[in-house]
Amino acid sequence: MAAKGEFDRDTDYIATRITADGRDGFPVEPGRYRLVVARACPWANRAIIVRRLLGLEDVLSIGFCGPTHDERSWTFDLDPGGVDPVLKIPRLQDAYFKRDPDYPKGITVPAIVDVPTGAVVTNDFAQLTLDLSTEWTAHHREGAPDLYPDKLRDEIDEVAQRIYTDINNGVYRCGFAGSQQAYEAAYDRLFAALDWLSDRLRDRRYLVGDSITEADIRLFTTLARFDPVYHGHFKCNRNKLTELPVLWAYARDLFQTPGFGDTTDFVQIKQHYYLVHTTINPNQIVPKGPDLANWLSPHGREALGGSPFGDGTPPGPTREGERVPAGHGAD
Structure with missing residues (x-):
């Protein structure tokens, strides 16, 4: 809490970027990274939308945490045994601690994890979606919209x-x-x-x-x-x-x-x-x-006027295993 009772969000995120040229040590590579989200979180929901619109499902896997968490971490309680099937961890904090055993801040979603090492690369939610639009272009689906046009x-x-x-x-x-x-x-x-x-x-x-x-x-x-x-x-x-x-x-x-x-x-x-x-x-x-x-x-x-996807096309059907459960939407 800031002075006079104002809510003050900590915006000091892990700023490492995954880029086409790998200048931060993490080049864009299909299958190397896992996007960890929770559908409940608005910041993570952004990343889910962008990944789907750009058609990155085949190159960037996704892991869903449950809707609740405790003081320590978001958890993978939606998965069998409460363990993420790719990262093999029960808590997202495990991936943060892989990067920094003394990580002092909150365990937030979205986060992108380097699968080979099991360590978080970034949790900078604002930059993360911009990079999906601008650094992952070689892997966008045909007809993907330009969500961040240069002009x-x-x-x-x-x-x-x-x-x-x-x-x-x-x-x-x-x-x-x-x-x-x-x-x-x-x-x-x-x-x-x-x-x-x-x-x-x-x-x-x-x-x-x-x-x-x-x-x-x-x-x-x-x-x-x-x-x-x-x-x-x-x-x-x-x-x-x-x-x-x-x-x-x-x-x-x-x-x-x-x-x-x-x-x-x-x-x-x-x-x-x-x-x-x-x-x-x-x-x-x-x-x-x-x-x-x-x-x-x-x-x-x-x-x-206008067109949702500009000169592009809509994404295809939601992938099996990534669909919002029946009765959880507006259906």
């Missing part, structure tokens, strides 16, 4: 920075505020940013340019969690997402686009927040609602 990068970065500061992290600053003053400041800042986005998206289908970019992916994972979690659990309750017409239509447009809704697990999302955050929800009761069927209702955003 739009400055604008994407500018929009994404406010999204991160005021919205992605803003909901946490509301939920974990340690004083009334800090909470109200975070609340006002959050909804000012959501109003700004509503104005921006009123006459354009996507945040930057005419197709989906990294900026849209970064916003979507917070919007998907807004009504199930942030509105009540984090006291972000000026409006529900469903009460913000432009953002609600925009979110449904993305949700119905391959790669977005089919990677969103509402059951795990609710389990994570309501079970893990015992200081906020000490009785650990997980709410039944809200009704999610309306995520599949018509959105009308096609009338604004």
Whole structure:
């Protein structure tokens, strides 16, 4: 906690990068690395979406942690025996300690692990997805979208920075505020940013340019969690997402686009927040609602033009073993 009860996120991540030229000692190599995620986590959900949109399933394997964790680590309790089948570890912390036996910080997802050594390479979630778009291009599927086009990068970065500061992290600053003053400041800042986005998206289908970019992916994972979690659990309750017409239509447009809704697990999302955050929800009761069927209702955003994948094509069906379980989405 920062001064005056403000929530202060530690952003000092492992900054090693996996690049085409291997300048940090980790060159892009098919089959060498494993992306470890949890569907519940919005930062990890970004990586799941980007990997799927770019068609990297055959070159970058994926491991799913369960929706909850203890003080020590995310765990692989969804796998038989509670052990990741590739890394052969029960806890993600084991891969962090392989890199640094005295690793002092939180064990976070997403993380990319070097399979031969079993050590984490990076957990820098913001840079990680950009590198999947720009450093792994030799292995993108045919028709993969350009999620970080060179000519739009400055604008994407500018929009994404406010999204991160005021919205992605803003909901946490509301939920974990340690004083009334800090909470109200975070609340006002959050909804000012959501109003700004509503104005921006009123006459354009996507945040930057005419197709989906990294900026849209970064916003979507917070919007998907807004009504199930942030509105009540984090006291972000000026409006529900469903009460913000432009953002609600925009979110449904993305949700119905391959790669977005089919990677969103509402059951795990609710389990994570309501079970893990015992200081906020000490009785650990997980709410039944809200009704999610309306995520599949018509959105009308096609009338604004643009194309989800630009000159590219949609990804194919979700791979066996990577599908959101029946009943966990909006089905």
